[in-house]
Every structure is written in structure tokens, then in C-alpha cells.
Amino acid sequence: MSGKSLSRRDLLRRGAAMVAGTALAGASAGGVLLAEGSEANRLPARKQTLRFAHLTDVHVQPERAAGAGLAACLHHVQSHQVKPDVIFNGGDAIMDSLAASVDRTKLQWKLWHDTFRNECSLPVESCIGNHDVWGWDKKYSQASGSEPNFGKNWAVEALGISHRYRSFDRAGWHFVVLDSVHSSAKGLYEGRLDEEQFEWLADDLAKLDGKSPVCVLSHIPIFCVCVLVYSQKKPKESSFTVSGANIHIDALRIKDLFAKHANVKLCLSGHIHLTDRADYNGVTYLCNGAVCGAWWKGKNHECDAGYALVDLFDDGSFEHRYENYGWQARSA
Numbered sequence: 001m002s003g004k005s006l007s008r009r010d011l012l013r014r015g016a017a018m019v020a021g022t023a024l025a026g027a028s029a030g031g032v033l034l035a036e037g038s039e040a041n042r043l044p045a046r047k048q049t050l051r052f053a054h055l056t057d058v059h060v061q062p063e064r065a066a067g068a069g070l071a072a073c074l075h076h077v078q079s080h081q082v083k084p085d086v087i088f089n090g091g092d093a094i095m096d097s098l099a100a101s102v103d104r105t106k107l108q109w110k111l112w113h114d115t116f117r118n119e120c121s122l123p124v125e126s127c128i129g130n131h132d133v134w135g136w137d138k139k140y141s142q143a144s145g146s147e148p149n150f151g152k153n154w155a156v157e158a159l160g161i162s163h164r165y166r167s168f169d170r171a172g173w174h175f176v177v178l179d180s181v182h183s184s185a186k187g188l189y190e191g192r193l194d195e196e197q198f199e200w201l202a203d204d205l206a207k208l209d210g211k212s213p214v215c216v217l218s219h220i221p222i223f224c225v226c227v228l229v230y231s232q233k234k235p236k237e238s239s240f241t242v243s244g245a246n247i248h249i250d251a252l253r254i255k256d257l258f259a260k261h262a263n264v265k266l267c268l269s270g271h272i273h274l275t276d277r278a279d280y281n282g283v284t285y286l287c288n289g290a291v292c293g294a295w296w297k298g299k300n301h302e303c304d305a306g307y308a309l310v311d312l313f314d315d316g317s318f319e320h321r322y323e324n325y326g327w328q329a330r331s332a
Contacts, residue, residue, distance in 0.1 A: 046315045050170060050312040057091070058292055077325075088127075089125065089126035089159070091127050091219030129181065178193065178218040217269075222255075226274035229301060258282075266284050269287050273289060275289045289303050309323050
């Protein structure tokens with residue numbers, strides 16, 4: 001500094017020069033500099049087109065204050081400064097109707113409807129979960145199988161959906177709602193698509209222009225990582241088996257279909273009551289926890305009771321985060 005003191009103006013001038021030099025060095029190392037007002041250097045802006053809340057595995061029941069818990073979750077969903085446009089219900093809306101009597105099933109659906117009617121002003125799009133299916137466990141449900149509401153018929157009516165699987169367009173995106181729950185020779189159910197539904201899905205995707213991004217909603221995951229945590233029952237086991245009741249047994253077939261359609265961007269699921277993200281061959285698979293956590297008993301492993309908040313953009317990208325809505329488990 002030649003022994004001379006610097007004026008305030010000199011300090012500001014030299015500081016600005018140092019900042020500029022640092023920025024240029026960063027650009028040469030792989031950073032990107034955009035000149036203000038330069039259209040040539042400006043990256044194209046993306047536009048947010050839709051925000052939705054993905055609520056899955058509510059398992060509402062009269063016990064453990066589950067109705068109050070669902071209400072608390074709905075209040076949290078609607079309290080965001082930018083409120084979601086819609087709620088996607090990922091299935092298992094009620095605690096269980098697979099093995100429940102008619103009266104018990106009616107009680108659970110009434111609690112579901114009453115809570116949404118009183119506590120929610122947002123539209124809801126739903127898919128069917130395994131516990132929404134009535135009567136498949138005939139021993140405990142006392143169903144014969146000939147009842148008009150047997151199986152998924154009751155859930156379709158109770159959820160107010162047009163069909164057990166369907167698709168629709170909204171905000172520049174194409175949405176596919178799958179029915180991933182089917183009877184199994186090895187148990188009550190397994191995750192897969194029936195032939196009719198797979199052919200419909202292939203045709204539905206083929207009809208698109210290839211530009212509209214696609215979001216797929218299923219209850220049972222097509223792909224997920226957290227199923228490994230869910231499947232190992234004893235920590236000291238040297239090996240374990242992933243059940244077809246916990247993940248799609250036809251995942252490779254679906255993966256091959258998606259590979260023909262680069263506009264399939266996002267798949268959402270629940271069922272495992274844990275959160276993860278799996279990126280495979282251009283598609284992101286999100287397993288989005290559970291509103292009920294561990295069936296209204298607190299955390300399930302490390303996963304809080306919560307829901308996902310998802311923002312969609314017009315370029316086919318998305319952002320998401322898992323929201324803990326602060327519910328504390330109750331014993332009654």
C-alpha cells in the first residue's frame with residue numbers, strides 16, 4: 001500500500017474489483033455468468049403450473065384420535081402461504097376393510113367423509129389402496145363375495161372416483177392413476193397391473209403428443225428403496241425376501257413401457273410408510289411416507305407422520321419436500 005492510507009472510495013473500488021475477479025475465476029472453473037439484460041446468455045425461465053399435496057396411508061379410524069390427526073394434517077396442508085391446488089390421496093384412506101365387517105367399514109368411511117367435509121376446502125383425486133378393498137378376507141369380513149360392494153366397488157363409490165384406474169390432464173401435465181392392488185394366490189393381494197389395465201396404460205401413453213410431462217400415482221410402489229427396510233423383519237438375518245405385497249411384481253414390464261415415453265417424469269406411491277427417492281432411466285419414483293406414521297402410533301422407523309408437497313413446472317421438472325405436520329401419537 002506504499003504506506004499510504006486508503007480512502008473509503010478507494011476501498012469500495014478495490015473491493016468491487018476483487019468480487020469481479022472472483023466471479024470470473026469461478027466462471028472459468030465451470031460456473032455460469034449471465035450478463036444482466038443479455039437475452040443470449042439468459043437461461044430459459046421455467047414456470048410453476050401446479051402445486052399439490054400427496055397424502056397417502058391415512059388409515060383413518062375411530063381409535064387413537066385418528067380423525068383429529070387427519071384434521072390436523074388437512075389444516076397444515078391448507079396453511080401454506082402458497083396453498084396447494086389439489087390433494088392427491090395415495091390410498092389406504094381407512095384403517096382396513098379387507099377384514100372388516102360391513103358396519104366397521106361404514107364407520108371408517110363415515111369418519112373419512114365427515115373429516116374432509118368439515119376440514120378441507122381443496123379438491124381431492126384418489127387412488128385405491130389395499131386396505132380400501134372390502135371383504136377379501138372373508139373369514140373376518142363375513143363377506144360372501146356376491147355383495148354389490150364387494151372388493152373395490154365400495155372404495156370406488158366412497159372415494160368418488162369414476163373408475164379404479166383413469167387419467168386426466170391438468171396444468172399442462174398428464175396424470176395417470178393406477179390400481180396397483182390385485183388378489184394373489186400367495187396371499188390376499190400383490191402389487192401389479194392386470195392385463196386390461198396394462199393395455200389401457202400403454203394406449204393412454206401412446207396417445208399423448210410426447211411433450212406433455214406425465215405423473216403417475218399408484219398405491220403400491222413400482223420401484224422403491226425403502227421396501228428393503230420394511231422387508232427385513234429381524235436385524236440379524238443374513239438374507240430377506242421382498243414380498244410382492246410390498247412392491248410391483250411387474251416393475252420391469254412397466255419400466256420397459258416407460259422407456260418408450262420420455263415424457264414420463266414422476267411416479268408417486270405410498271404403502272410402505274417410509275420416504276425415499278429412486279431415480280431410474282429418466283423417471284423419478286417417490287415413496288411419500290404416511291399421514292398416520294406407524295398406524296397412528298408415532299414414527300415408523302425414522303419416518304414422521306407427514307405428507308409430500310410437490311410443485312410441478314411447465315418444462316417437466318418438479319420440486320418436492322416431505323412435511324411433518326407435528327402430530328403427536330395418542331393412546332386413545
